[in-house]
Amino acid sequence: MHQSxxxxxxxxxxxxxxxxxxxxxxxxRTVIVVAASLAALVVTAVGIDRFAAxxxxxxxxxxxxxxxxxxxxxxxxVGGFPVLTQLASGTLRHVDITAHDIPAQGSTRPLPITRLTxxxxxxxxxxxxxxxxxxxxxxxxxxxxxDLSDALxxxxxxxxxxxxxxxxxxxxxxxxxxxxxxxxxxxxxxxSFTDFRAADGAPSGPAQALLDxxxxxxxxxxxxxEGLRLRLVTPTKNGVDARFTGRTVTFRPDSSxx
Numbered sequence: 001m002h003q004s005x006x007x008x009x010x011x012x013x014x015x016x017x018x019x020x021x022x023x024x025x026x027x028x029r030t031v032i033v034v035a036a037s038l039a040a041l042v043v044t045a046v047g048i049d050r051f052a053a054x055x056x057x058x059x060x061x062x063x064x065x066x067x068x069x070x071x072x073x074x075x076x077x078v079g080g081f082p083v084l085t086q087l088a089s090g091t092l093r094h095v096d097i098t099a100h101d102i103p104a105q106g107s108t109r110p111l112p113i114t115r116l117t118x119x120x121x122x123x124x125x126x127x128x129x130x131x132x133x134x135x136x137x138x139x140x141x142x143x144x145x146x147d148l149s150d151a152l153x154x155x156x157x158x159x160x161x162x163x164x165x166x167x168x169x170x171x172x173x174x175x176x177x178x179x180x181x182x183x184x185x186x187x188x189x190x191x192s193f194t195d196f197r198a199a200d201g202a203p204s205g206p207a208q209a210l211l212d213x214x215x216x217x218x219x220x221x222x223x224x225x226e227g228l229r230l231r232l233v234t235p236t237k238n239g240v241d242a243r244f245t246g247r248t249v250t251f252r253p254d255s256s257x258x
Contacts, residue, residue, distance in 0.1 A: 048084070049081065049082045049083050049084055050083075052083050052084050052087060053078045053083040056078050056083060056086075056087060056092065057076040057077065057078050058076075060076045060078070060092075060095060060097070060123070060132070061073040061074050061075070061076045061097075063132055063251075064076070064097060064099065064132070064251060065099075067132070067251050068099065068102055068223060068225075068251065069102070069103055069223065070099050070100065070101060070102055070103075071101055071103075072100065072101070074097050074098055074099035074100070075097070075098045076095060076096070076097050077095070077096045078092055078094075078095050079093065079094040079095065079096065080092075080093040080094060090124055091122055091123065091124045092120075092122075092123045092124075093121070093122065094119070094120065094121055095119075095120040095123045096117075096118070096119055096120070097116075097117075097118040097120065098115065098116070098117050098118075099115070099116045099118075100114065100115050100116075101113075101114065102116055102223050103223065104221075104222035104223050111143065111147060111148065111151040111219055111220075111221065111222070112147055113141045113142070113143060113221065113223070113224075114141075114142050114143055114144040114147055114239060115141070115142040116139060116140075116141050116142075117139065117140045117142075118137060118138075118139040118225075119137065119138045119139070120134045120136075120137050120249075121134065121135050121136040121137070122134055122135030122136065132250075132251045133248065133249065133250050133251070134248075134249045134251070135247065135248065136245075136246070136247050136249075137225065137227070137228060137244070137245065137246045137247075137249040138243075138244075138245050139225075139228060139243070139244040139245075139246075140241055140242065140243050140244070141221065141224070141241070141242040141244065142239055142240070142241055142242075143191075143221075143239050143240045143241075143242060144238060144239040145157055145158075145165075145238065145239050145240075146239075147239075148219075148239070148240065151219060152167075152214055152215075152219070153214060154167050154168060154169040154170070154214065155167070155168040155169075156168075158235050158236065158237055158238075159180045159235070161180065162235075163182055163183065163184075163234070163235065164180045164181060164182050164183065164195075164235065165180065165181060165183055165193075165235050165240070166178060166179075166180050167179050167180070167181055167193075167211075169207065169210060169211060169214070171206070171207055171210075172206075172210075177198075177207040177211070178198075179196045179197060179198055179211060180196070180197045181193040181194065181195060181196050181197075181215065182194050182195040183233050183235055183240060184233055185230045185231060185232060185233045185242070186218050186230075188218075188220060189220060189221045189224055189228070189229065189230045189244075190218035190219060190220045190221065190230070191218055191219045191221065191230075191233055191240070191242065192218040193215040193218075194215075196211065196215075221242065224244065225246075225249050225250060225251045226249065226250040226251075227246040227247065227248055227249035227250055228244040228245070228246040228249055229244060229245060229246055230242055230243070230244055231243050231244060231245055
């Protein structure tokens with residue numbers, strides 16, 4: 001029997017038709033459409049999550065500025081993906097914060113923190129708009145020699161010996177005296193200056209008395225988030241790095257500065 005030219009599918013003995021796979025061109029188009037759809041979904045999800053992260057970073061920066069009294073908003077980066085699930089749980093897994101010029105008004109020798117760099121784990125907002133709490137924090141406060149010098153009333157700079165700084169004091173009747181001193185962390189989040197050594201010969205009696213009075217009491221670091229403890233102080237080229245760690249840390253204004 002003559003087979004119609006339109007009958008393109010092969011037939012079995014029982015008359016059924018064998019349907020083969022789609023042509024290669026059609027398969028490629030299907031794969032491309034599916035891949036493009038998946039890519040669009042991924043891009044959309046990432047975009048939505050990035051928007052949520054940006055909002056969380058902005059709100060965290062605003063809360064930190066309000067709580068710590070900084071003149072400008074800090075830079076904030078929320079880590080981890082997706083952020084939406086973190087926000088839904090009420091806790092951000094990891095947040096990096098960098099703030100500048102944290103004030104310290106109200107203390108006897110106010111010492112502002114030039115720069116504070118904080119790594120926060122488990123950041124959770126509290127019921128108070130000015131507060132936030134963290135499970136664990138690792139922070140470094142940078143204190144410039146300029147700010148330290150203004151607080152102490154003399155000129156400080158890095159010494160050639162590790163762990164020490166040079167202190168130059170202008171004397172009331174003219175001239176100056178320079179000593180080197182060890183810098184260390186003491187309890188109460190304070191920086192202590194001890195072990196004085198004359199750099200240009202032994203200071204006179206009045207000069208020594210003046211130095212003793214300036215360095216008699218350690219300098220407290222004010223406006224540090226509650227729960228952080230000063231662990232290590234390291235002099236650097238441009239200032240002093242003060243390292244803090246803490247658990248169950250609260251970010252809010254230091255009441256002692258009010």
